[in-house]
Amino acid sequence: MQARVLRLIVVCTLAFVLGVGGVAYGDQARTAEVVPAVAMAQQQVTPSPTPTDEVPDIPPEVAGAEDQWPVANKDYANTRAAMGSQINAANVQDLGVAWVFEIPGAGPYGSAASNPLIISDTVFFQDLGSNVFALDLESGEVIWEQMIDQLAVGPNGPAVGWGKVFAHGGVNTLHALDMATGEELWAAELTGPSGAHQPYAYGGHVHTGTAAGAVIEGVGADQVAIRGYAGGASGYIYGIDQETGEVVWQFKTVRGTFWGNPEINSGAGVWFPPAIDTETGLTFWGTGNPAPFPGIVDFPNGTSRPGPNLYTNSILAIDHETGELVWDQQVKPHDLFDHDFQAPRVLATAEIGGEAREIVIGAGKLGRVIAFDRETGEVVWNVSVGEHKNDELERLPLDTVIEVLPGVYGGVETPMALADGILYVNVLNLPTPYTATAFDAEDGTQAVQNAEGMTDLSTGTAEMAAIDVDTGAILWTTPLESVSFGGATVVNDLVFTSTFDGTVYAISREDGAIVWTYEAPAGINGWPAVAGDTILIPAGVGDNPLLIALRLGATGAVPGELPETGEGTRTPMPGVTATPQVTPTQRVTPTMEVTPTTQPSPTGTPMAEETPEAALTGTPTAGETPEEGDVVEIEVVARAYEFEPSTIEVEAGTPVRFVVTSPDIYHTFTVKESEEAEERLIDLQVFPGRPPVMETYTFEEPGEYYLYCVPHVALGMTGTIVVR
Template sequence: MNPKSMQRAPKAALLGAGALALILIVVIVLLVTGGGGDDGSDQAAAPPASSTPDQTQEQPGGNAAKATFEGDALPNYDLSSTRNAKGSKINASNVKSLKSKWTIALGQESQSQFGSYASTPVVVNGVVYSQDLASNVSAIDLKSGDVLWTKSYASPDQGPNGVNVGGGKVFGVTADSAFALDQKTGKELWKKELIRNAGEGLDMAPGYYKGLVYASTVPGNNGKFYGGGTKGILWALDAETGKKVWKFDTAPTKTWSKNNEEVNLGGGLWYAPSFDQQGNMYFGVGNAGPFPGTTEHPWGSSRPGKNLYTNSVVKLNAKTGKLKWYYQATPHDLYDWDFQNPPILATVKGKPAVIGSGKNGYVIALDRANGKVLWKRAVGKHNGHDKDPVYASKGQYSKLALNQEIYPGRLGGVIAPASTDGKLIFVGVVNNSVTYTANEKDAAQDSQTSTGELVAVDLDTGKIKWAVNYNTSVFGSTTVSNDVVFSTTFDGQIHASDAKTGKPLWDQQLPASSNSGVTVHDNVVIAAAGLAAGQGQTPSIAAYSLDGK
């Protein structure tokens, strides 16, 4: 974004969502990376006996000041990734009084081939920090909507990107590098290239914890998606200098076929990790590829085995990068089922737990100490293919077939982060199928119809408490504000629902279609409409406040 491309719009009636039948646009927006599913064993694993090569110590950490956090200074609201807007004044009794506060149109300079916006803004001391899909960063006055400064990168990526704020700095990534900006002025303080080749990219909001910044590559970028020989590597960088401190290979080649290293690919992070008070970090990892395979190597046979650490929740020591444990939701993934969402740190029946979710359509609670499964819940539509990756990994190819409709498809499952109020977990679901006509991703035929759900899952038991159905997909993350849960649907609607019952409380039409969640701060809701999917739609960032004040 830049001041010229971000023109404030009046508090006028907002435009309709338009041609939602253009499902191909949804495909473009959501091919942001792949993975997740049923592992057939529900077993967590400690580091292998020879685990140290998976994690490389490079340089000692610097003397960066201890990280400080103010307001919604993280894209997941807190280090536990709860997306719970604590301190918000918005609740079930007053949410209906939300009115338009300001709207900023996103210009051509904001766009990649995946739209204009796919992140969650953060708010610190009355300033909104925002990143568009061209990697440009802007600071916006929360009260007026005026742009205070902009740092332009013109580096289009796939998203979901975004920034993290702490220690007087704004941290983010471009399509090939991580960077730090001065929080007050937007001046670039450092920039570090992280990709290994032209087929890799970055497209996440980085993590920030105790003087370290965490950013991961992914096996794809705005120009090339999921080519062979690409992978996700998580880097820890010194927050003061950008110096590389350690790295963790999320798809280590030692567990894959050396003969097909230029064919295989996978791993990487979509979102900022979560951090506990003991100095550990937790993150979800993307899928393995090629998927379902290739003509020469069908059903992933070019990459025999589990393909660690793809489709997993991983726990590391945040300071050193040492592996503590991992839980793989889908060994040997076939269908682009990432287990990508930032794990929620919460308690299950009084026990510290990690709640993971992903495109396999599962929400899974794990014991935080050892990664063992506490409960596992399928959400959304499944139609009998959850164990296909297990069959493939065992060479049971007679149980697999092409030209079958598969739920969840590669655009389905739990696409975006969930939230929690400490009792329930609020999950957005996409019901979309895929049919593979050949053993390659380009032979995928995604369903031309797609529906969504908002599902509330009991934190202690994993039982579904309530569910709300929508006519279009829930591509954005959910957010909790007191007894209200906010969600967005692809038709450009913001939905506010009663957190206890799912009852609709307030709806608002955005200026364009949306695949982003909302930010709630004090008495303000900020939502992005990042994709013009119909005539007359204007990609925008919109703010609503109680009584428009």
């Protein structure tokens, strides 16, 4: 008989987000005591005997591109302010599409959670497949590409300095590429998992950090190689020699022996680049939450980790050359709710008591923005932003679900911006339900998965707040209708942000009025770069991930969906007749051939677009492919917390090929004999923006089989496979 193709669409969505494993809260201002610098051994700094060769502290590429976007947050003070751009409130309506670049790689949270760089009219960009690209700013043409091809959690992204491009791989490496050709020069192995940090190049070092997790050995290139919040996992901060890749110093962000229980406890991940005071050489870092949170079955309410859990939820002032801890402040001791203090620090000068004072401003998922004296760490002001509910609880009832705001994704999740003494802060208002044991989690990994899976992004909102750096007073707040991970970026008299649904906003800095909006063809979980008359928008969530160049006076079109053949250029979106200035699939031959650094899986695990091994029980077809005419092919799309249709009917004894894609975020397509069964018959990981994952399986016994998405089952993302 002929092959039958059932075009069933199965939907399961959002539970994505930056990969920043924590949340933010706080209603009442708190002032933590300043912890003085301690001995080198206590600071957990591991120095290297090899000194760094003398090079300019500020790389010449960065120094020569101050009018463009040479580092992740525009400058070492992390101001994110493009005051030399031609874009302003009077002409922002003239922005149009100059070109687009189709983003090939993807990870659990989409294809782009990064900030592009712009140096000497070249764009440097990294996707969530860890792939790095150099593009021509004017045309979007590819100059070179380095396909690392390792799934990254993010946020990631490149740094440039001394003729090199530095970027994380998706497992445990930092790569140095030739700036002109993309050829790999060295790869440094890191203690912690990589793929969740965008480095800075300064003082002859690459300054970078890692999250708290364990590397999983032997996974395929289509799988995440990191187990978040595994017991005994700490974040790390590094100073790495830019010439050789040697680790000059490293700082372990969990103090001591994991607060007494290294088999269970973990935390203090480092998610964003530091602010660097180029006058004093101090670098200012933020750290994430302790884990498990709130607790697990054997240790509810964080009882496995008594005490404040240093250095979680802290600001750390570290000497850039030696790695010595100069001062630190913890703002949320013994955190139960994943309330990171992780956002990039911002350096500012405030007028306090009639005198100028150098301050450093931090914020995070706890929903607070705090200014510190840059020299001593003394708290100058502390302000609550966004919505708060139950976030000051020190313990949860053992048998009650408590809703907490900010939730696991919220508060201040993404970078802030500063201009003319005003700080602009993007705030997420999204609750998470918690129990004392994280819904009976057995370890820190399950606890964070349950928290993310129980958080419904569709119920959240966001806001942009303007704060006076002298006083901490909130000057205005602009509400946004959906959740936002778009950060804040100042362009003259405007501040830009975006929401997860793909809407870009230009907001008046004067009064918070929305001046202009743009609807991108994909969701946004990244931050723009600005140079001259152009703003680059990484829109990487969904099945049409693009890096979009908007330019004053441009009239190009954004490509729409791929034609069903799946090859070649994309067809335009309905109603759009103009042609982009660059065909998205265009490639320019690099000056040198770049050999991709992707390594084959040691276990031979198939790539996402290949057919993995089938089920553990029943009659798997791996190794004995049935005749083509006998296979029933069922196409499944996972999105938005439900399977659509919720019921799939197949015949017993007939091989069924499931072809599964996701247009938005990470999901699983998991099948068991029943909800209570332990064994998984089918267990596919589905990443957004990647080719379909496929598995052929034969159900021998009639009955109803349980279909669910592992991270979103708590939100009702289940279905039924009926075998007749």
